[in-house]
Amino acid sequence: MKNQDELFRIVEYSADAAERIGYSNYSYWRSVWQNFLKKKSAVFMGIVFIGLVVFSFIALGIGKYQYSELVSNNDLMFTSPNSEYWFGTDNLGRDYWCQVWYAAQTSIKLALVVAIGECIIGVAVGCLWGYVRVLDPILTEVYNLINNVPTVIYMTLIALVVGQGFTIMAVSMIAIGWLTMARNVRNLVLMYRDREYNLASRCLGTPVWRVLVKNIFPYLISVVILRLALSIPGTIALESTLSYLGLGLDINTPSLGLLLRNSRDYFLKYPYLLVFPAVIVSLITVTFYLVGNAFSDAADPRNHV
Amino acid sequence: MFKYTVKRLLQSLVTVLIIVTIVFVCLRMLPTDSYFTEEQVMKLTEEQKKEQLQAAGLLDPIPTQLFRFYGRLLHLDFGDSRRIQTGVPVMKVIASKFTVSMRLGLIALAISLVIGVLMGVIQAQFKDKIPDHIGTVYTVFVNSVPSLVSYSLVLTFGARVLGLPSLYSTRNPGPSSILPIVCLSLASIAHYALWTRRYMVDESTKDYIKLARVKGMSSGDIMRKHVLKNAFVPLAQYIPASLLLTVGGSLLVERFFSVPGMGPLMTDAIARYDTDVVQACVLIYAALGIIGVFLGDVLMTILDPRIKLTGGSSR
Numbered sequence: 001m002k003n004q005d006e007l008f009r010i011v012e013y014s015a016d017a018a019e020r021i022g023y024s025n026y027s028y029w030r031s032v033w034q035n036f037l038k039k040k041s042a043v044f045m046g047i048v049f050i051g052l053v054v055f056s057f058i059a060l061g062i063g064k065y066q067y068s069e070l071v072s073n074n075d076l077m078f079t080s081p082n083s084e085y086w087f088g089t090d091n092l093g094r095d096y097w098c099q100v101w102y103a104a105q106t107s108i109k110l111a112l113v114v115a116i117g118e119c120i121i122g123v124a125v126g127c128l129w130g131y132v133r134v135l136d137p138i139l140t141e142v143y144n145l146i147n148n149v150p151t152v153i154y155m156t157l158i159a160l161v162v163g164q165g166f167t168i169m170a171v172s173m174i175a176i177g178w179l180t181m182a183r184n185v186r187n188l189v190l191m192y193r194d195r196e197y198n199l200a201s202r203c204l205g206t207p208v209w210r211v212l213v214k215n216i217f218p219y220l221i222s223v224v225i226l227r228l229a230l231s232i233p234g235t236i237a238l239e240s241t242l243s244y245l246g247l248g249l250d251i252n253t254p255s256l257g258l259l260l261r262n263s264r265d266y267f268l269k270y271p272y273l274l275v276f277p278a279v280i281v282s283l284i285t286v287t288f289y290l291v292g293n294a295f296s297d298a299a300d301p302r303n304h305v
Numbered sequence: 306m307f308k309y310t311v312k313r314l315l316q317s318l319v320t321v322l323i324i325v326t327i328v329f330v331c332l333r334m335l336p337t338d339s340y341f342t343e344e345q346v347m348k349l350t351e352e353q354k355k356e357q358l359q360a361a362g363l364l365d366p367i368p369t370q371l372f373r374f375y376g377r378l379l380h381l382d383f384g385d386s387r388r389i390q391t392g393v394p395v396m397k398v399i400a401s402k403f404t405v406s407m408r409l410g411l412i413a414l415a416i417s418l419v420i421g422v423l424m425g426v427i428q429a430q431f432k433d434k435i436p437d438h439i440g441t442v443y444t445v446f447v448n449s450v451p452s453l454v455s456y457s458l459v460l461t462f463g464a465r466v467l468g469l470p471s472l473y474s475t476r477n478p479g480p481s482s483i484l485p486i487v488c489l490s491l492a493s494i495a496h497y498a499l500w501t502r503r504y505m506v507d508e509s510t511k512d513y514i515k516l517a518r519v520k521g522m523s524s525g526d527i528m529r530k531h532v533l534k535n536a537f538v539p540l541a542q543y544i545p546a547s548l549l550l551t552v553g554g555s556l557l558v559e560r561f562f563s564v565p566g567m568g569p570l571m572t573d574a575i576a577r578y579d580t581d582v583v584q585a586c587v588l589i590y591a592a593l594g595i596i597g598v599f600l601g602d603v604l605m606t607i608l609d610p611r612i613k614l615t616g617g618s619s620r
Contacts, residue, residue: 149324150590152556153583156575157331237451241557244453245572260453264561267457268464268471274457282450289449 028218028301035298042294049287052280053108059101087276090262100276103254108284110170110255111235115228117174122181123224127212129182130189139186143179151176151238152247159247169242169249173235181227185220192216222299229292233285240281256281317595324591325584329374332580333367374584383588384581389574395585399567403552406559406566409482410551413489418544421494422537425501430528432506440498447495456488456561463487473564485562489555493547497540504536538609545604546597553590 011017037043081087087096129139158172189212192198198215206215236256242248243257251258259277260267267274349357365373377384383395390398428440447455463484464471470481508514509532517527554568567586574582606612 144320145323145327149328149587150571152572153328153575153587156572160576161334233449233451237453240451240453244557245560247572256451257453260457264457268461271461271465274461278454278458281454282446285449285451286445289445 031301032295032298036295039294039298042291045287046291049284049291052104052283052287056101056105056108060098060105081272087272090266090273096273096276099254099259100280103256103259103277104280104284106166106249106253106255107236107239107281110166110173110239111232111288113170114173114177114235115231117170118177118181118231119224119228121174121178122227123185123220125178126182126185127189127216130186131193131208131212131216139182143183146176146179155242155247159242164248164250166249166253169239173238177231177235181224181231184223184227188220188223189216192219218301222296225299226292226296229288229295232288232292236281236285313599317592317599320595321588321591325588326371328587329371329584330367332575332578332583333370383585386582387577387579389570389577389579389582395581398582399570399585399589402565402567402570403554405564406554406568407552409485409489409558409564409566410554411548412482413486414493414547414551416486417490417493417497420490421497422501422540424494424498425505426528426533428498428502429505429509429532430524437502440502444495444499447491448499452488452492452557453561455491456558459488459491460484460561471562473562475565481562482564485558485564488558488561500540501536504539505532508532508536535609538605538612541608542601542605545600546594549593549597549600550590552593 087100090096090099125139129135154176155172158168162168162172193216198211201211201215239248239255240257240260243255244261246261248257249255256277260274263270263273386393386395386398424440424443428437431437460471463469469483470477471484473481473485505528509527514527514531517531518524552567554564554566556568556572558564559566559568571583571586571590573579574586
């Protein structure tokens with residue numbers, strides 16, 4: 001008898017504890033972060049990427065030439081990498097080091113701007129598309145029409161009619177790229193919009209925006225992050241293709257496609273013209289791909305705890 | 306089934322018409338100077354330009370032009386090329402190009418189907434072992450690195466180490482098409498490997514596979530006779546579309562290796578404002594894409610009789 005009294009005791013009633021559900025100190029973003037840190041390869045690549053971005057600024061600073069002050073010099077053309085020209089010189093005798101790093105920065109900047117733009121428009125339109133029934137047939141038709149014409153046609157038309165440049169490029173890429181994101185988001189919203197908890201929420205008079213933001217959006221996070229991470233290599237690839245075809249950025253903004261276009265005829269003889277930009281860009285895109293996959297796995301609440 | 310087919314074809318026809326109309330109107334919004342070569346822009350007076358445009362019927366209001374365009378489409382007349390090969394009917398221009406693209410595309414498709422599916426099967430069989438990791442590295446690399454970079458790497462390796470020709474030439478089509486074919490296959494090998502692996506891994510955890518294992522079937526037989534067959538159905542859906550779209554060629558590969566194919570034709574035509582060629586190209590691409598998806602659905606019902614396109618109505 002005495003033993004039992006020692007083992008059990010009556011807990012005082014606490015309103016707070018009665019309301020508590022599940023894991024007491026669970027925080028969504030902390031779990032995401034902890035799960036992400038478990039993937040050593042992705043964390044390593046993430047650090048490499050941040051290092052690369054930081055270094056691209058340092059590289060332009062410590063380089064011996066400024067991009068704006070480059071002049072062509074026929075005596076110096078195709079100098080192999082040496083202590084003066086760290087990445088050698090191109091077919092016009094210009095320092096390749098600053099061109100490569102400048103191009104890397106342009107690519108990263110463009111990719112980030114486009115990814116964020118796509119994400120904002122895509123998620124907003126996708127939520128409405130999936131949630132508001134009246135809009136569904138209209139937006140589906142718009143999607144079919146835009147999606148069935150090859151992207152290159154739009155990009156060529158834009159390049160010819162509006163012109164070429166960083167802003168135009170970014171805007172037109174967003175204008176076409178949001179479709180995929182919106183489509184993915186719409187399919188998910190359709191899946192969750194009529195679940196019982198949302199039905200209950202609607203019956204209780206929750207406004208639409210609150211249902212979207214609080215009830216549905218958390219389910220979208222992992223997919224949105226995945227698309228975001230995949231769209232970055234995609235944008236860099238599209239930019240390089242378009243610039244290579246002469247439809248991308250203007251000639252005064254060095255970008256990866258432009259560097260490769262300029263060196264297309266020479267890099268068989270002087271492979272360093274290909275190797276330096278190729279390695280840097282591959283590092284950036286592979287990193288985003290891996291980090292994005294790892295982060296989206298970590299953001300999926302089903303993998304938590 | 307017949308009713309469904311007719312309905313779906315009519316729907317596709319409307320979609321193609323709308324697409325062609327949009328492109329038609331877009332093209333008419335470009336400045337009219339781009340109808341002429343730079344030389345002509347300098348030499349011709351405004352009146353001469355106007356006369357020529359008038360003669361070609363390009364100054365009429367857009368709806369009039371549009372209806373004339375529809376009328377010609379009914380006779381399967383796509384007009385004449387203005388700038389790419391001046392005065393030659395568009396159909397002739399395209400006919401001379403698409404065989405080149407199609408030959409490269411079909412070989413590449415065959416190669417990537419064989420290698421890709423095989424790679425996926427091996428990856429699925431050795432899941433989480435070394436062959437799987439090697440395959441994953443390949444797919445991640447191909448999917449994330451810009452194709453321009455990977456093509457350049459293929460080119461440098463092929464030309465410098467193996468001594469293959471770095472540009473396509475019509476006089477020597479055999480060896481000079483090796484590198485373009487390799488480049489065309491890179492991405493689709495990764496695609497087929499990735500999805501074969503995915504579907505097979507999903508399939509191999511199902512109950513009937515467990516039963517087969519319990520019965521004492523060898524794992525090689527299970528993979529071949531059960532898993533692969535079922536995993537191939539969703540993949541087969543995309544094969545007709547890829548088969549048809551080989552006609553269209555690949556813009557980047559063909560430009561990169563100077564292949565005289567369909568790929569660069571459309572951008573060239575837009576840049577030189579050869580409107581009839583652009584419209585014919587758009588029409589072909591859109592029609593092929595839509596027919597391809599439809600044939601893919603049909604193929605899927607043939608491979609897996611459980612799938613019905615007509616929903617409940619066929620019961």
